[in-house]
Amino acid sequence: MTEFVLDPRLENDSTSIMPTGLCDLRLSKDARWPWLILVPRRADITEIFELTPLDQVLLTFEIELxxxxxxxxxxATKINVGALGNIVRQLHVHIIARFEGxxxxPGPVWGFGKAEAYDDSKRDEFITTLRETLSS
Known part of the structure; x- marks a missing residue:
């Protein structure tokens, strides 16, 4: 049995916010959108249907939460949820807050423009607020 290892691209492009029951909740380093990523901490999983039935339920619960x-x-005007995995094969689910304008x-976030880094204080404030909201 292999151990869970986070894909280096996910590690490079996002910051861990907190572990959940199943996943590592991460914040994309692209500040243009509030963009979260749930990565199930399971080795060698690329598709949702490869998770056990219980892990599938946990993932659904954590996405909703x-x-x-x-x-x-x-x-946000709209919350986009997607698990594409065409480039980074490791199973991960994007949860992105979208706003008109x-x-x-209303186009997709993928492949659009150039990523913009967070201001450290704004990133830290957002992470703190999100943790508090998830804990309440």
Whole structure:
């Protein structure tokens, strides 16, 4: 049995916020959108259907929990949820807050423009607020 190892691209492009029951909840380093990523801490999984039935239920629960918290914290117009994995094969789920008039609205976030880094204090404040919301 192999151990869970985070894909280096996910590690490089995001910051860990906190572990959940199943996943590592991460924040994308692209500040153009409040963009969270849930990565199930299971080795060698690329598809949702490869998870055990119980892990599938846990993932669904955690997606709902995180999406609801993100909507509450940001007041987003729309929450986008997707698990593509065409480039980074390790199973991960994107949960992205979208707003009318944001970068590339209403188009997709993938492949649009150039990533913008967070200001450290704004990133830390967002992470703290999100953790508090998820803990309440």
């Amino acid at each position: 995180v999406a609801n918290a993100l909507k509450k914290v940001t007041g 944001d970068a590339n609205w």
